Amino acid sequence: MIRPPADVGTPADQIDTPALVVDLDVYEKNLDRMAGHVRGRPVRLRPHAKTHKCPVVALHQIARGAVGVCCQKVSEAEAMVYGGVRNVLVTNEIVGAPKLARLAALARQAEVGVCVDDAANVRQLDAAAAAFGVRLPVLVEINVGANRCGVEPGESAVALAREVAAAGHLRFAGLQAYQGRAQHIYDLAKRREAIEAAIDRVRETVTALGRAGLPCETVTGAGTGTYQFEAASGVYTELQAGSYPFMDADYRRVEGLEFENSLFVVATVMSRPTVDRAVVDAGLKALSVDAGMPTVHGRPDLEFQRAADEHGVVLVRPGGAAVRLGDRLFLVPGHCDPTVNLYDWYVGIRGGRVEALWPITARGALL
């Protein structure tokens, strides 16, 4: 029901604002760079679709070699499968009969895997899979330092893997081992240290599972901040990086990443009450501020100071250039994932005009 802020062919400087704009050249370069990094290594790329929520982007990733995508929600997985993706891993625990039924039903349409960290949940999942006549690949999630979901590494994981292997409609497929809290450690050495600790836990668990006769076909994890370390580990088989096509202001602060910002919230100055203060038409409903305020692309003389529901207050730093009513600013959101989730359309630009409008099909897919 939400109209797109432009049409294909619209000059880029006439896109209505606020709009979620993708610089297609930079975006494609980011996709190519990641594909090149993975090529020839014993790991596959399974990018996280929670970032982009868009089957168009997923298919671009798959065309460059990705084996499929990850999702966090069953409804995201439905949007991906119905949008043409043939292989989806839900990197999350799914609880409750309605969602379990939808997950099992979806596995009749495409290859669909899921994670567990609880024995009762394994039994519920098995019952749902039986009801739809499917055999679901299931990964045991282990806690590798993020202290979120997941059983502890080692024997707890082996015990749960045995439950999965014993379930008639499930197949033990390996380990989910994502260290989410390491992704945004800015310092390269400290980030590597956090991931080395995670890798030790994974290796210990894979060994224990092997001793128990439960080989891990898949060990999956990693994000845009750390994928180089997991790729080199020799134990991870899949990388789940999600933010690399777009990047954001916080990931740009992370040392040693080779991707560039392709995603912008384009905003218009709708008030300029003083020479050093401008107000743009993008606030909390146009940008997620959970990882800090956006930066202003190409304008280091401007500081996005604070956001209200529909206003962003921008300060001109001493000596900065003037800002006028109607000026357009390219804002780099602090955190791309929850920012994308505020929009219904990507506006893809190249050569100064709109080349693509991609619907964000899984926007708001919470169930």
Place this chain on the structure above:
Amino acid sequence: MIRPPADVGTPADQIDTPALVVDLDVYEKNLDRMAGHVRGRPVRLRPHAKTHKCPVVALHQIARGAVGVCCQKVSEAEAMVYGGVRNVLVTNEIVGAPKLARLAALARQAEVGVCVDDAANVRQLDAAAAAFGVRLPVLVEINVGANRCGVEPGESAVALAREVAAAGHLRFAGLQAYQGRAQHIYDLAKRREAIEAAIDRVRETVTALGRAGLPCETVTGAGTGTYQFEAASGVYTELQAGSYPFMDADYRRVEGLEFENSLFVVATVMSRPTVDRAVVDAGLKALSVDAGMPTVHGRPDLEFQRAADEHGVVLVRPGGAAVRLGDRLFLVPGHCDPTVNLYDWYVGIRGGRVEALWPITARGALL
């Protein structure tokens, strides 16, 4: 395209999660309480629709005496007018030809007012109104201490009001004077002090305008945190409170407010790795954390510690009751407005079952 998480008649404990749930008894009590507060006073209520983004709620407010609603965006105003609201004030500056055309066109369908703080914008607005053959009521926005939009009080406001009055297709209708930064000052005396300062600036400007032969038919402002003060000022004629139907965790920390929480994000425990840690299925895409983490309604023994994209980590305080997989928690969002903007449906409950599903028509209305 997003399915509702329940049907009318669904037992409340079977609503799929995360869901945006309204306790209809508490919601109606909040509406009645505000209507009662305004009744018999020389002020009218014009609630802010940026909070609820739903014509159903707007019509409930109007049925209890509100003169219409406010909006921040032209697209929000469109959603309200097309949903049956006859009187809308856009409490914001509107910049750019496409939006100005839509605003002027909408004024052919209903009473639509707008704010200005710039002389060039007055001329653009006049041209758009001329093109659609309408005469728009226009309020001059003044800065009463929030340092966001608005000209300075006094002579700057008079000069801009003269421009409005001289424009052939505009009508000078009064002042927009909203002190947004005062709303969440928790301490009652300090909050009153901030608003008294704002009221002084408004009174000075109204007097200067009167001397210039420009009487203010409308002086509008105020929010849920301060409306009592503006209502008693003798100078404000309209109150723009928005959050009072729902409230949120941050407004509950504001001393002296008589409204109760009616809005909840209902979430399910989808992982419980340790006795003192549970993970729910509601994170940054289900709750805005810009004003802090949600509280857990009726469970002071639980602390919502942190949010990731789709996960919320909940800690059991020492001595707290056990949390089990599948348990449902009623979360009170830190900030209601950007949280509502994440959902497509309100699920209204009463007597333990779903009584209403209201579409959030202006969700994502950024243009």
